[in-house]
Amino acid sequence: MNVVLSTLNSKFIHSSLALRYLKAYGQAHGQAYDIVEYTINMPVLHILSDITERNIDVLGFACYIWNIEMTLHVVDMVKAVRPDIKIILGGPEVSFTADEILNRCHAVDYVVQGEGEEAFYQLISALQNGKDGLGEEIPGVRGRHITGQLMGSTEAVEVKDLSTIPFPYVEEDMIDLEHKIIYYESSRGCPFSCQYCLSGNKNTVRFFPQERTFKELQWFIDHKVKQVKFVDRTFNCAPHHHRPLMEFMRDANTETNFHLEMEPELMTEWETNILCKTPPGRIQIEVGVQSTHKKTLDAINRYNDWPYIQKAIRPIIEAGRTHVHMDLIVGLPHENKARFGLSFNDLFSLQPHALQIGFLKLLKGSGVRRMEEYQYISDPLAPYEVLTTHVLPYKDVRFLKHFEDVFERFYNSERFRTVFGYIGSKLIKEHTDTS
Known part of the structure; x- marks a missing residue:
């Protein structure tokens, strides 16, 4: 299963710590994710083109006040041309309004509420095993059942033991983030x-x-x-x-x-x-x-x-x-x-x-x-x-x-x-x- 994590940063010099935490946690538990970052100053169609050129099964976006409207726009278009991609949103802008987001944007399949390392990993594990991640409730994960009904957890979760989360940076990051x-x-x-x-x-x-x-x-x-x-x-x-x-x-x-x-x-x-x-x-x-x-x-x-x-x-x-x-x-x-x-x-x-x-x-x-x-x-x-x-x-x-x-x-x-x-x-x- 090809999982890509993304976000729309507010400026080129910014980088996403959240995505790197998710990737590091997943990798420590045997899962591999790719990271692709964009900015809100990029044309939406360029972002769509780049996403659709990739082999993606699951696409996750980190959402904040500066990017939520553009993110939902991108998500709608991705789903329109690639309905097979499962789309997951996370971040503070969606953690307290999961049902509102799911009802507003039907292109969104899941919302991870709160600190996402454990919840995202468990959701990907369920999808890899052919499950929808909603039958057995995953703390922090809310989603749309095949029937259209909203199901799952309604709580924003925290990671109790931060020592379980690996250091988020690797050598390659120092090249990619040299000017960020x-x-x-x-x-x-x-x-x-x-x-x-x-x-x-x-x-x-x-x-x-x-x-x-x-x-x-x-x-x-x-x-x-x-x-x-x-x-x-x-x-x-x-x-x-x-x-x-x-x-x-x-x-x-x-x-x-x-x-x-x-x-x-x-x-x-x-x-x-x-x-x-x-x-x-x-x-x-x-x-x-x-x-x-x-x-x-x-x-x-x-x-x-x-x-x-x-x-x-x-x-x-x-x-x-x-x-x-x-x-x-x-x-x-x-x-x-x-x-x-x-x-x-x-x-x-x-x-x-x-x-x-x-x-x-x-x-x-x-x-x-x-x-x-x-x-x-x-x-x-x-x-x-x-x-x-x-x-x-x-x-x-x-x-x-x-x-x-x-x-x-x-x-x-x-x-x-x-x-x-x-x-x-x-x-x-x-x-x-x-x-």
């Missing part, structure tokens, strides 16, 4: 339950074995990988796990850069000190603050102590050794244009190396999508970006879109950084003095 971002993870899950996000839906955090992680990081270093981007949702959630890894990164003899997503509330003097002293360019951190408004944070089940965050982050920025990227979200509950401006001023006053202004997306499966009291109106198609809220009319969203574009072009691009920073800081000070 290398994604990696040392843990899965999140201890928090922020209502705009899917990562903390089960509040479970699991770790890959630490000694194995050291060896894998050294493998990247030995292969002179330019950047290893950790996709751990909260890298610094467990000191026994992340501190030895950060010391390893600091002390390694390498030019490799390590990108970490860190929760500022969990940063102590230890984390601040190591990031102030690490070799320049060795580590960069992404810090999601999202808002400094307590009422907003309470509504989305998030806690931020802004004075504490400033104390932890400011020395790192001033030391200039670790690149600090900070995040805000437009459209959260109770935050109108003026209050968002205060959150922006709070973060901008630290002069981070990058300050990203994102716009709330009502992800399927997220808590905010069910919060009717905030009168959300969003784009009905992915990525479901907010258009209005109970306190933020569309004209203000549009204004903030323009502001984000200008800010990205001037500040985050590092063009006119000094002038922009000076003017911005002066305006914030004048506003504070007259308040």
Whole structure:
């Protein structure tokens, strides 16, 4: 049985960690899959032509907010010209709406919900044995029976023991991914339950074995990988796990850069000190603050102590050794244009190396999508970006879109950084003095 795994990446420089995990797990259990990656910028007919030129029995797609509409378009056309191919979807964009996807797109045969390594392997095993994978329920697998009835599991599953999942990269990848971002993870899950996000839906955090992680990081270093981007949702959630890894990164003899997503509330003097002293360019951190408004944070089940965050982050920025990227979200509950401006001023006053202004997306499966009291109106198609809220009319969203574009072009691009920073800081000070 010829199994091909695919996805539509948002850019050429991106690569799919998920597909490589599936392939590595399958290979460890005697199954062989091929990987073919495309991008959303490629013509659909070119993708269709490439797929149909291959000998494929089962075709799997990893689905995300940036590719779901185009993926379903591709899937419909593949099924139209190659009805013999079994089509399986997986990924966060379909894990919480399997029946909706199966009813909407009849070209889809199965949906794998949640972490797919074990579920996908079991489904392929069933198909190889002439079964449909639905008679004996496979956790995480939902599908369309020959009668048209939807059957199977309705749960999004997790892999409890991450040590059972092999390292996802092989030597050939280092050639194919030479000019692409290398994604990696040392843990899965999140201890928090922020209502705009899917990562903390089960509040479970699991770790890959630490000694194995050291060896894998050294493998990247030995292969002179330019950047290893950790996709751990909260890298610094467990000191026994992340501190030895950060010391390893600091002390390694390498030019490799390590990108970490860190929760500022969990940063102590230890984390601040190591990031102030690490070799320049060795580590960069992404810090999601999202808002400094307590009422907003309470509504989305998030806690931020802004004075504490400033104390932890400011020395790192001033030391200039670790690149600090900070995040805000437009459209959260109770935050109108003026209050968002205060959150922006709070973060901008630290002069981070990058300050990203994102716009709330009502992800399927997220808590905010069910919060009717905030009168959300969003784009009905992915990525479901907010258009209005109970306190933020569309004209203000549009204004903030323009502001984000200008800010990205001037500040985050590092063009006119000094002038922009000076003017911005002066305006914030004048506003504070007259308040």
